[in-house]
Amino acid sequence: MAETMTKEVKEKEELEWFGPKERKLITDPLNDDNPVTVQILGVCSALAVTTMVKPALIMAVSVTLVTGFSNLVISLMRNGIPKQIRMIVQLVVIAFLVTVVEQVLKAYSYPVWKQLSVFIGLIITNCIVMGRLEAYAMANPPWRSFLDGIGNGAGYGFILIVISVIREFFGRGAILGFKILGATDEFLLNTTKHWWLSWYQPNGLMVLPASAIFLVGIIIWIQRARNPKLVDVS
Amino acid sequence: MYSNRYITIYTLIMTLVVSVVLAFTVTGLKPFHDEAEAIFKKRDILGAIEGQLPKKLADMSDEEVLSLFDSKVEQVVIDAKGKKQEGVKAESVDMAAEEKKPEAARQYPLFIFNGEQGKIYLTSVRGNGLWDKIWAYVAIKDDLNTIVGAAFGHVGETPGLGAEIKDNPNFPKQFEGKQLLNDQGDYVSVKVVKGGAKDPLHEVDGISGATITSVGVSEMMVRGLEVYLPYLQAQKK
Numbered sequence: 509m510a511e512t513m514t515k516e517v518k519e520k521e522e523l524e525w526f527g528p529k530e531r532k533l534i535t536d537p538l539n540d541d542n543p544v545t546v547q548i549l550g551v552c553s554a555l556a557v558t559t560m561v562k563p564a565l566i567m568a569v570s571v572t573l574v575t576g577f578s579n580l581v582i583s584l585m586r587n588g589i590p591k592q593i594r595m596i597v598q599l600v601v602i603a604f605l606v607t608v609v610e611q612v613l614k615a616y617s618y619p620v621w622k623q624l625s626v627f628i629g630l631i632i633t634n635c636i637v638m639g640r641l642e643a644y645a646m647a648n649p650p651w652r653s654f655l656d657g658i659g660n661g662a663g664y665g666f667i668l669i670v671i672s673v674i675r676e677f678f679g680r681g682a683i684l685g686f687k688i689l690g691a692t693d694e695f696l697l698n699t700t701k702h703w704w705l706s707w708y709q710p711n712g713l714m715v716l717p718a719s720a721i722f723l724v725g726i727i728i729w730i731q732r733a734r735n736p737k738l739v740d741v742s
Numbered sequence: 743m744y745s746n747r748y749i750t751i752y753t754l755i756m757t758l759v760v761s762v763v764l765a766f767t768v769t770g771l772k773p774f775h776d777e778a779e780a781i782f783k784k785r786d787i788l789g790a791i792e793g794q795l796p797k798k799l800a801d802m803s804d805e806e807v808l809s810l811f812d813s814k815v816e817q818v819v820i821d822a823k824g825k826k827q828e829g830v831k832a833e834s835v836d837m838a839a840e841e842k843k844p845e846a847a848r849q850y851p852l853f854i855f856n857g858e859q860g861k862i863y864l865t866s867v868r869g870n871g872l873w874d875k876i877w878a879y880v881a882i883k884d885d886l887n888t889i890v891g892a893a894f895g896h897v898g899e900t901p902g903l904g905a906e907i908k909d910n911p912n913f914p915k916q917f918e919g920k921q922l923l924n925d926q927g928d929y930v931s932v933k934v935v936k937g938g939a940k941d942p943l944h945e946v947d948g949i950s951g952a953t954i955t956s957v958g959v960s961e962m963m964v965r966g967l968e969v970y971l972p973y974l975q976a977q978k979k
Contacts, residue, residue, distance in 0.1 A: 590744035590752055597756065604760050608767055615771040618778035 523649060533655040537663030540737050543636045544667040545728045550636040554668055555720040557627055561684045564672035566620075567627055568665025570609070572658055575637050578602050579645040579657030586646050598641045599632075606632050636664055671723045679714030780833065784811045787853055787864055789893035790879040790914075794857045815864075816854040822846050824972025837868045837877065850969055853879075860884040863974065867966025872954040874898045876907065878914075880967060882922070886974040889932065892917040894959070904955030916946035922967060931967050934960040 524530060543549045550571075557567045581601050582589075589597050610628045614621040621628075631637070640660050645653040677683055681690035689708040700706050713719050732738045744752075781804050788807065792799050795810070802810070817832035822845060832851035840848045853864035861884045868877040874897035881891040892914045894907040907913050920932045921943045930944050934956045939945035948956030 588752070590749045592744065593749055593753065596753075600756060600760055604764065607764060611767050611771050615774035615778065618775075618782050622782070 523651065525651070530652065530655055533652060534659040534662070537656075537659040538666055539663075539731070539735065542663045542667065542731070543639070543660045544664055544724065545731050546738065547636075547639065549639050550634050550664050551721075551724060553630050553634055554664075554671060554724060555717040556630065558668055558672040558675055558720050559679065559715055560676045561669065561672045563624070563627060564668045565665075566624060567630075568661070568668050570624075570628070571631055571634060571636065572661025572665055574602065574605060574609070574631050574634075575640055575657035575661040575664075576654050577657070578605055578637055579640055579653040580650050581605070582641045582645040583648060583650040583653035589646075594646065595638075595642075598638055602637050602641075603632050636660055667724070667727065670727065671720055674723055675714045675719060678711050679719070681708055681710045781807060783833070784808070786893055786895060787866075787879050790864055790881040790891045791855055791857070791862055792893075793891060794855070794859065794862065814856050816856065818852045818854060818973075820850050820852055820970070820973045822848050822850075822969065824970070824976065826973070837866055838875070841868060848969075852970065852973065855881075862890060863970070865967060865970045867962050869958050869962025869966060871896050871899045871958045872904050872952070873900070876955065876958055876962065878959070878962065878966075880917070880963070882970075882974070886978055887921050887923050889917050889920045889922070896955075899955050900952070903949065903952040906949050906952065907955060907959060910949075913949065920944060920946065922971075929968060929971055931964040932960075933964070 537543055541547065544551060544554055553567070557563050578598075578601055582598055585597070585601075606628060610621070610625075613624070613628075640657055644656045648656070673683060677689070681687055689705055690710050784807055785799060788795060788799055788811070795802075799807075819827040819830040819832050819835055821827055827849060830849070832853055835849050835851040837851070840850070851866050853866075855862040855864060863882040863884075863886070865880045865882060866877070867880060868875060870876065876894065876896040876899065878892050878894045880889055882888065883890045894914055896905060896908055899905040899907065901909070916939075917932060922929060922931055924930045924944065933945050934948045935945050936948050936953065936956070939947050948960075
């Protein structure tokens with residue numbers, strides 16, 4: 509363990525709680541370094557859980573928690589993890605955390621667990637979690653790693669919510685289950701009374717995963733066009 | 743570089759710690775899981791007679807569901823011949839396990855709800871959907887013929903298609919007022935048909951795009967309810 513101690517000395521630069529560097533860790537993944545649109549990670553689950561806003565919201569919160577805490581744990585362990593089996597160790601930590609959360613959820617909020625059980629498994633395989641462990645937590649101190657995890661989870665969740673709002677709105681004429689567009693009288697708003705709400709026929713394509721990949725593409729396009737830092741200078 | 747010895751010991755300790763902690767969490771939370779599951783099942787069962795309950799099921803707390811179940815619901819277990827079994831509670835009968843037994847040895851749970859409009863018999867049926875098992879609780883009025891409600895469940899039918907049996911309240915609603923027996927008193931049950939139900943007492947509309955799930959429901963309604971007939975007939979006198 510002696511050789512690992514020397515590394516620690518290098519990191520003795522000022523470590524603040526919420527200095528400019530720390531704040532950047534949270535804000536960067538929201539735009540300039542977004543895990544979905546810039547790093548192109550976690551696209552698979554962004555297609556799967558964005559048909560409606562509610563599961564997307566829950567997925568966003570759970571992924572943020574898992575990236576945050578797995579980053580923290582791996583960062584604490586980073587000096588002892590043998591390089592040759594680091595990926596296996598990372599996976600064990602992620603799977604462990606997710607399983608514990610799932611078990612607790614099942615015990616205290618069974619209906620929610622019932623609804624989410626498929627998605628919970630998806631968190632383990634989410635590439636953002638492992639991507640951040642490899643790229644950040646293995647080489648950085650715990651608090652910063654934790655912030656990086658939270659930031660990246662939030663960046664992912666932000667894209668998830670944007671896509672799911674668009675898909676639920678145009679695909680079902682609703683947001684969070686409340687019908688806004690299209691003829692119906694079964695929800696809070698009786699849309700049949702207003703011609704400007706009832707003319708819309710929900711677009712079935714928006715419910716299918718294919719529409720999400722188009723939306724991700726469009727978001728990437730808009731972001732690259734507007735953000736000068738992402739312009740390819742080569 | 744780490745030595746092989748370090749890696750082996752590291753792996754051993756890590757797996758040991760993780761498995762011990764996980765084992766403790768799972769066994770420690772087991773009673774909570776069982777309780778939550780039991781409440782969930784009771785909610786499911788009462789879902790078939792939601793109209794007869796004092797208030798909406800979603801507005802009831804877990805305690806209210808349990809006390810309603812304890813005070814109003816009588817639990818009976820019947821065998822394959824329709825005889826009442828002594829000493830067993832219906833909620834302890836696991837339909838999935840019964841299915842694996844030979845037909846003659848199976849037990850069937852029956853919940854009898856003592857409501858304001860007389861007894862309601864809550865039968866439990868199980869069958870095959872497209873991907874996995876489907877099941878339902880079918881509520882039969884005290885004329886022992888008319889269905890007053892049904893609540894469906896499934897393991898993994900396609901959302902938006904087969905899963906509509908549970909997600910779309912209009913599907914179970916169709917079963918209300920349907921009858922098990924025809925005018926001659928023969929058992930016909932309720933069938934799910936394609937392209938518009940014609941018989942107002944014994945047919946309901948299927949779900950478009952979910953033919954196999956619809957056929958599964960149809961078969962489940964015919965075969966599943968049949969086993970309760972002898973018991974229900976015996977109640978008639």
